[in-house]
Structure formats: C-alpha cells, structure tokens
Amino acid sequence: MNTQWLDAYAHLDSLLHRWEPRSKLIALVGLLFAFAAISDVRLVPVMLALSIALYAMSRLPLTFLLSRLRYPGALLLVFVGVLPFIAGEQVVLRVGLLALHHEGLLLALLTSARFAAILTTSLVLFGTTAFLTIVRTLAMLGVPALLVDMLFFFYRYLATIAENLSTMQRAMHLRGFRARRPDWRTITMLAALAGSLLIRSYEQSERVYQAMRLRGYGHTPPVRHQHQSRAHPHDRLLFGGTLACAGALVAANSLLLAL
Amino acid sequence: MHIAEGMLPVAVCVAGYGTMAATTWYTLRKLNQQPDPRAGIPKASLLAAGFFVLSLISIPIPPASVHLILGGLMGILLGWYAFPAILVALFFQAVMFQHGGLTTLGVNATVIGAPALLAHLAFQAAKHLKVAAPGQRLGVGITGLLIGSMTLFIEVLLFYGVLLLSVRFQAAVNAALEQAALTTAVVAYLPLMLLEGLFTAMVLLFLLRVSPALLGMQPAAAAPTRATATERPAEHPAEQGEPV
Numbered sequence: 133m134n135t136q137w138l139d140a141y142a143h144l145d146s147l148l149h150r151w152e153p154r155s156k157l158i159a160l161v162g163l164l165f166a167f168a169a170i171s172d173v174r175l176v177p178v179m180l181a182l183s184i185a186l187y188a189m190s191r192l193p194l195t196f197l198l199s200r201l202r203y204p205g206a207l208l209l210v211f212v213g214v215l216p217f218i219a220g221e222q223v224v225l226r227v228g229l230l231a232l233h234h235e236g237l238l239l240a241l242l243t244s245a246r247f248a249a250i251l252t253t254s255l256v257l258f259g260t261t262a263f264l265t266i267v268r269t270l271a272m273l274g275v276p277a278l279l280v281d282m283l284f285f286f287y288r289y290l291a292t293i294a295e296n297l298s299t300m301q302r303a304m305h306l307r308g309f310r311a312r313r314p315d316w317r318t319i320t321m322l323a324a325l326a327g328s329l330l331i332r333s334y335e336q337s338e339r340v341y342q343a344m345r346l347r348g349y350g351h352t353p354p355v356r357h358q359h360q361s362r363a364h365p366h367d368r369l370l371f372g373g374t375l376a377c378a379g380a381l382v383a384a385n386s387l388l389l390a391l
Numbered sequence: 392m393h394i395a396e397g398m399l400p401v402a403v404c405v406a407g408y409g410t411m412a413a414t415t416w417y418t419l420r421k422l423n424q425q426p427d428p429r430a431g432i433p434k435a436s437l438l439a440a441g442f443f444v445l446s447l448i449s450i451p452i453p454p455a456s457v458h459l460i461l462g463g464l465m466g467i468l469l470g471w472y473a474f475p476a477i478l479v480a481l482f483f484q485a486v487m488f489q490h491g492g493l494t495t496l497g498v499n500a501t502v503i504g505a506p507a508l509l510a511h512l513a514f515q516a517a518k519h520l521k522v523a524a525p526g527q528r529l530g531v532g533i534t535g536l537l538i539g540s541m542t543l544f545i546e547v548l549l550f551y552g553v554l555l556l557s558v559r560f561q562a563a564v565n566a567a568l569e570q571a572a573l574t575t576a577v578v579a580y581l582p583l584m585l586l587e588g589l590f591t592a593m594v595l596l597f598l599l600r601v602s603p604a605l606l607g608m609q610p611a612a613a614a615p616t617r618a619t620a621t622e623r624p625a626e627h628p629a630e631q632g633e634p635v
Contacts, residue, residue, distance in 0.1 A: 239558070250493075330438060
C-alpha cells in the first residue's frame with residue numbers, strides 16, 4: 133500500500149498551495165460544512181461553481197479528481213438510486229408496486245451535488261497540502277496529542293504492515309492456498325493469517341516503543357506544535373473570501389427556505 | 392460501512408461531531424487514568440494499522456466477495472484505545488480513499504467506534520465472569536462469536552438508523568417502505584454477521600493459543616506457550632489483564 137501518492141501534487145505551485153495551512157484548513161472545512169448545509173436545490177449551481185473554481189485555482193489535474201470520485205461515487209449511486217422510491221409524497225411515475233416521487237428525485241439531485249462539491253473541495257484541501265503538514269496543523273489547532281501521535285504512527289507504519297500482509301499472503305499462495313469459497317478451511321486459514329499479522333504488529337510496536345523510549349519518548353511532555361508561518365495578505369484574503377462565501381451560502385439557503 | 396459526503400443534513404453531521412467529541416473525551420479520560428497513557432500509543436496505532444490492512448482482505452462469497460469490519464475484535468484487543476484508533480483510521484480513509492468523509496467523520500466514528508467500546512466492555516465482563524479464560528477455549532470461542540456478530544449488528548442498526556433519520560429529516564418518508572428497507576438491510580447482513588462472529592472467534596482462539604498476552608491473559612498452565620517458555624514477568628499492562 134503506497135501512501136506516497138497522498139502528497140503527489142502537494143509540491144505544485146498555486147495560490148492554494150501557498151496558502152498558510154492553518155487558515156486554509158479552517159476556511160475550507162467551514163466551506164465543506166456550508167455545502168453540507170445546503171438544502172435548497174436552487175443553490176446547487178452556485179455550490180458546484182464554487183467547488184469547480186477552487187479546483188481550477190488549485191491546478192490539480194482533472195485525472196486526480198476523476199480517479200478519486202470513482203469509488204465513493206459508486207457507493208453513493210446505490211443510495212441516491214433508492215431515494216426517489218422511499219422519500220416524498222408526490223408521485224411522478226409508477227412502476228408496478230414502486231412509485232417514483234418528486235421530492236425524492238430532488239433529494240437525490242441535492243445529495244449528489246453536495247457529494248460532488250464536498251469531495252472536490254476536500255481534494256483541494258488534501259491535494260494542495262502535504263499530509264504531515266495537515267497533521268501538524270491539527271495539533272496546532274488543539275487536537276489532543278494522543279490522537280496526533282497515533283496519526284503519525286499510523287501513517288508511518290501502514291505501508292510496512294501492508295507489506296507484511298502481502299508477504300504472508302504470497303507465502304500462503306505459494307503453499308497452495310486459494311480462497312475460493314467461505315468454507316471452514318478458508319476461514320481458519322484467513323483467521324490464522326489475521327492473528328499472525330496482529331501478533332507481528334504487536335511485536336513490532338514493542339520494538340518501536342523501546343527504541344523510542346531510549347530516545348526520550350514518554351520522559352518529556354508531548355511536543356506542542358507551534359504556529360511558525362506568518363500569514364501573508366493573500367492568506368487573509370483567501371481566508372476571508374472563503375468564509376464569506378460559506379456564510380453567504382448558508383444565509384441564502386435560510387432565506388430561500390423562508391420564502 | 393461508511394456514510395459518504397453529502398448524504399447527511401448538516402444537523403446530523405454536527406450531532407455526529409458532538410457524539411464523537413464526547414466519546415473521545417471520555418476515552419481519553421479513561422486512558423489518562425493509566426500510569427503511562429503514551430506507552431500504549433505505538434501498540435494501539437500499529438494494531439489499528441493492522442486492522443486497517445486486514446479490512447482489505449476479501450472473503451469470497453461467490454459470485455462476489457466481502458470485507459470484514461472487525462469492530463468487535465478491535466474493541467477486544469485495543470480496549471479504550473479502540474475509539475481513537477477507529478477515529479484515526481477513518482480520518483486516514485477519508486483522506487486516502489475518499490471513503491467516508493470529513494463532514495461525516497463524526498457520525499462514522501460513532502457508528503463504528505461506539506459498538507467497539509461495547510465489545511471491549513462485553514469482553515471484560517466475560518473475563519470477569521471467567522467465561523473467557525485461558526483454559527476455556529469453548530468460552531472464548533462463544534464470546535468471540537457473540538461479540539463479533541453483535542458488534543456488527545449494532546453497527547448495521549446505527550448505520551441504517553442514521554441514514555433513514557437523515558432522509559426523514561429532509562423529506563416525507565413512506566413508513567412501510569422505510570420499515571421494509573431497514574428489515575431488508577438487517578436480513579441482508581445476517582450472513583455477514585455470522586461470518587464476522589465466526590472470524591472473530593477463530594482469531595481469538597488463535598491468539599489464545601499463540602499470544603494470550605494480546606488478550607490480556609496469562610497462558611494456561613496446561614498449554615505452555617512462548618510467553619511461559621521465557622518465564623518473563625508480567626510487565627506490560629496487557630499481561631496484567633489490561634488491554635493494550
């Protein structure tokens with residue numbers, strides 16, 4: 133499992149790449165929640181236009197967006213496919229026992245648009261910032277040290293453990309194991325594989341912990357990540373502009389619902 | 392079993408973050424009561440990474456295949472660390488695979504993490520009642536089967552409960568169809584619950600035989616293992632009856 137691609141486009145140069153991480157994280161997460169708050173279909177074009185504009189500003193390749201949309205998009209399709217049948221009262225079309233509802237269709241459209249806008253914006257956030265910078269920024273914003281440490285460890289050892297699993301699976305394969313059906317033997321073998329991997333991870337963690345103890349881990353209070361980078365005028369402009377857009381969207385949504 | 396971006400109204404997303412924050416606060420409080428809470432971080436993180444990787448193993452059920460969630464096993468092995476570990480794994484999944492999402496992170500963490508904590512409490516109760524003990528292979532197996540299945544059952548109920556609640560939040564829902572959808576979902580998951588329970592039981596029996604310290608147990612006197620062979624004194628919380 134290669135985790136390097138996470139930062140594949142973090143080195144590009146764009147206004148969003150240069151945006152100071154702390155204000156970028158706060159502003160873009162604020163915008164994500166503003167998108168989630170949209171419940172009026174008339175705001176769908178505005179929401180999509182905003183997310184597309186942000187993506188264009190980030191200079192991330194379109195193939196990156198399309199490849200990341202594919203898997204969660206397939207899961208979402210199942211949900212929005214069911215919505216018109218279970219939600220709503222005004223029948224548009226009746227197919228046998230099933231009825232297609234107007235409100236359900238609108239909700240499916242709204243859900244799909246929210247999904248696309250939120251996912252595109254979150255890709256802008258994670259595509260233009262290195263993963264470790266995101267974790268350090270979370271620490272600066274007051275996320276507990278235990279969670280931050282766990283994130284660092286998780287990120288550091290995920291590929292190693294995935295490689296362990298891959299080696300063990302290859303060894304099983306070479307000894308003739310093929311998982312074809314969920315019979316007793318297959319489950320026993322896979323359970324032994326899972327148990328062995330967990331024991332390996334546990335033993336490795338013991339070695340890692342002992343090595344870290346020797347280097348002082350646990351003897352000193354957790355390091356608080358200090359805010360070092362200085363905010364430039366363009367950071368303030370992007371921060372203010374993004375949050376203003378988020379606020380305007382939420383206000384427009386409330387206004388349209390009240391009308 | 393992840394709720395994707397955009398599927399929930401913002402009120403449910405915010406409520407999810409509320410329950411996630413409260414549960415995180417409670418679990419961190421429990422962990423901070425341990426003599427050295429940071430001692431368990433590498434173990435919890437590496438085991439969480441192990442679970443993350445294991446969830447990618449597919450079990451063939453022709454013509455398709457399924458992936459296990461192993462929430463019950465995580466609760467049993469990680470104890471109070473299970474919730475932060477699941478939170479970290481879900482955050483990583485949202486960033487890496489766009490599986491789940493940032494706005495739905497709170498709800499997803501609650502749906503998967505809270506049953507894992509219940510699994511931890513259930514396993515501790517089974518140990519306290521001596522149902523799950525080093526010499527009791529049948530007891531450990533049945534405990535694993537029940538915890539594995541019931542954890543997934545609670546996850547399924549929470550997952551579909553949140554989804555249906557969210558749809559109801561945004562539009563009128565046909566009550567009969569809603570009931571039918573929930574029943575169909577639970578029935579469809581029944582074989583998977585059985586499989587998850589069976590898998591959990593078999594992994595527990597494997598660990599009981601090979602590395603009982605991982606379950607917070609001393610090896611049975613009748614069945615010496617590597618831990619007894621070295622006659623190493625119990626120095627880690629896991630070996631003194633506490634999960635890592």
